[in-house]
Amino acid sequence: DTAVSQTPKYLVTQMGNDKSIKCEQNLGHDTMYWYKQDSKKFLKIMFSYNNKELIINETVPNRFSPKSPDKAHLNLHINSLELGDSAVYFCASSQDRAGGGQPQHFGDGTRLSIL
């Protein structure tokens, strides 16, 4: 039973298109995150939601819009895709927002390739 599941696993699309990535966690956690991992492996936080409330919004182009319909789901919609958006996007969750002193559980990632 996968704890944090993302779909799709691979996404290949053309520049200018709009795409969405979905994430679901069955751990009963309150807090969910989106990270971008570039080709140099750096894990950069993009957004965090706690119980459907946006709590972290890093300097990310407004073409990226997260949405959390409930605390078990966090989706990421990307408009007007650009070459520089090619990366692996990881969803993660943690028990709650009570500090960073919580292990974060990662999904398997979505590899986005822009042609």
Added chain:
Amino acid sequence: GENVEQHPSTLSVQEGDSAVIKCTYSDSASNYFPWYKQELGKRPQLIIDIRSNVGEKKDQRIAVTLNKTAKHFSLHITETQPEDSAVYFCAAADRGSTLGRLYFGRGTQLTVWP
């Protein structure tokens, strides 16, 4: 905000040798330090973590040490095996913060040669 620096960026060792990865942090409020292992094409997974009320924690072949005064912490892997080859990330967080944010180092690519 917090700044976590990780060294070295790449590390090659012979099977059976020890490997040490070091991280420094800037925010004295940080008090939680996890380490994640990411195998090629896989997700980052927590392998060990330490809180600032202890100086060392061990789990079989891996150990983490923390020096709060100097603001650095290290991952030690003994008797390395080829399956230890992966990218390792250190991170730091302030447990008193309500943001739930981890600050990651840039990663260390560890290669263990048979």
